[in-house]
Amino acid sequence: MKSGLMCGAAFLLGAAPVFAQTAPSHFNATKIAGHIETLSSDAFEGRGPATPAEDKTIAYVSAKMAEAGLEPAGDMKNGARGWTQDVPLLRAETVGSPTITLNEGGSTKTLTQGEEIAVRAPLDGTKAIDIRNVPLVFVGYGVTAPEKKWDDFKGVDVKGKLIVVLVNDPDFETGAGDFGGKAMTYYGRWTYKYEEAARRGAIGTLIVHESKPASYEWATVKNSNTNVMFDIVRENPKASHAPVEAWIQRDLAVQLFRASGLDFDGAKKAAQSRAFKPMPLNATLSIYLKAQSGRIVSHNIAGRVKGTTHADETVVYSAHWDHLGVGAPDAKGDKIYNGALDNASGTAALIEMGRAFASGPKPQRSVLFLAVTAEEKGLLGSEYYATHPLFPLATTVGAINMDGIQMLGLAKNFSISGSAKLGLLDDLIAQGAKVGRTFTPESHPEAGGFFRSDHFPMAKQGVPAISFKGGNDLVDGGTAKGEALAADYTKNRYHQPADEWVPGTDLSGAVQDLDLLYTLGEKLANSREWPQWSADSEFRAARDKTAAARK
Structure with a gap:
């Protein structure tokens, strides 16, 4: 169900009520x-x-x-x-616990895999992530849509950087705009955001998790991204995957923006306009993650x-x-x-x-x-x-x-x-x-x-x-x-x-x-x-x- 993927039904606990069938069925509930x-x-x-x-x-x-x-x-x-x-x-699987260190405004903080951050085992063909003090830049929703005259990057070179992006589309909050209102387009999917980072040569992507625009809780993010990862076998995996593909908790994002003198909600509001311009963050990230892949x-x-x-x-x-x-x-x-x-x-x-x-x-x-x-x-x-x-x-x-x-x-x-x-x-x-x-x-x-x-x-x-x-x-x-x-x-x-x-x-x-x-x-x-x-x-x-x- 995902890419994952979310079901539209749920369990009803307790005794099952009896309903009359309007016509003979082809199916047997007991077999199912x-x-x-x-x-x-x-x-x-x-x-x-x-x-x-x-x-x-x-x-x-x-x-x-x-x-x-x-x-x-x-x-x-x-x-x-x-x-x-x-x-x-x-197939790629993280070996042991990764070491993740955030430096913001001169102070250093160790992040715990699965808590503040969820880093996937690398799918770019390498067997380790080893990055040191990589700068972060906020690029709104990370969307490049020429047919909509929309470009969140505005010519900023993100090679050698980690981009921080919001999940879903620019008009999710307002319900109206260039991206279909509440209905998500492919630009809103996390897969697109990872792909765009790879196309632009970024070190990777940090997607800010929020339950409503993601449509699932942090537990889903953690469980889906910190276990064994798979991809189809690609001739050039680096063209589709940057080294780092990760999610971060909203609270961490708020802290990151505050350390850079920015208000997270204000930055998110700005990102809902095509006039948005990338915002460098006063922070760097270091990750060492070893993986087995084959x-x-x-x-x-x-x-x-x-x-x-x-x-x-x-x-x-x-x-x-x-x-x-x-x-x-x-x-x-x-x-x-x-x-x-x-x-x-x-x-x-x-x-x-x-x-x-x-x-x-x-x-x-x-x-x-x-x-x-x-x-x-x-x-x-x-x-x-x-x-x-x-x-x-x-x-x-x-x-x-x-x-x-x-x-x-x-x-x-x-x-x-x-x-x-x-x-x-x-x-x-x-x-x-x-x-x-x-x-x-x-x-x-x-x-x-x-x-x-x-x-x-x-x-x-x-x-x-x-x-x-x-x-x-x-x-x-x-x-x-x-x-x-x-x-x-x-x-x-x-x-x-x-x-x-x-x-x-x-x-x-x-x-x-x-x-x-x-x-x-x-x-x-x-x-x-x-x-x-x-x-x-x-x-x-x-x-x-x-x-x-x-x-």
Whole structure:
């Protein structure tokens, strides 16, 4: 769920209420619960890529796909497809505790990894960070957007410096402006800010964490950035990664600005204008961090129902199987990040979606069920598939991603991650209307959900793609209850060891959602429809380039 990545549902504790089904379902809540309970158990150790838990996960998911009636759809080996697709990755892990020293206004302070600062193991191809007294400069939101006549750098050379940047977009605070108001653009994502620093030759980036614009608490930042890091294998990693990629707490940023005679809130306000100019800070930072790094191979898992008349055309359902593995202990001493909602639940849904298609009338088009790796490390498994597809993207009809499923009971509405204008969403809305459910645009577009789930790499390649989200307008409790429970999950369980399976969790809403997604995929798989992006979509041009392959 991220790049990480944030789910839109939460756990409802206690006895599950009973809801009447309006029509026979294709799905069984007990089967779904069994998969979640197994995959999120301590035995699977948080499903970290390139750990023994990956082997367990692959064995379980592929066995259940076979049991459901799917055929292997992975890499060709010895003349036949297997269940997995090799995904080569760079793996980097911090060795011991880094030494981090801040010098501000002549006074020296030692920073603690995971407390005031979270420094990632280097992904630029080196095996250590060793910087001494590197100057800091505040560059606002760190955005260069010529099409918006916006440049936060104003010609300032940041080579040899650490840039301090704000998370999200310049108009997040005001809700209006050049960057879509509250809805985050890619310029607001932390991945963009790291990339821009590398393009400009900076030593690195310090992103100031604030819970609202980031859409998650510091615990999520710490847990996601101080453990094992991964990246796709790049020909020139230094072009995408500066040596230092880190976050700092807001309180530390306030202190830094004060030592430089600046007011943090005032500087943030100034950064919301295109007239903003970089502000040098009266501070330097030294970091020594040793890392182990090397190439490993993780795996996507793929099963398929082969089409009867148009087998070369593919509808894709996806979900990421990975989570954070074993990491720093929480207050209770728990070190296993079980990832029940995120995303054992989506993997469970994927297996059962495969069963529904395999046990019913065979579709005209093929349907692929893709469990991808390393989502939590930056959508890496889906990025690899999107650039090394098992089946041609030109004849991929659409992609439906499941990152977390509904665990709050029945809902009157449904949503998707982020905002998108495309025919695939129109189809989903139409199918929902048939069963009396309404589409609600994402309630928190400032969270940048469109860029944080595994449909995004497919969209970048032009494939019509959405990531489904369960509704927040609950039959029992309405939107007030739905929003409160989702916020509680984000604060207390998201990317924390507390994301565990709770027996008695209500999965009636999950069954409801999966029936909806099944009817959407079935319609696509038995039609000649080719969903398209809107004419003004940034993904339309990539899709149009392959138009000749679609009949």
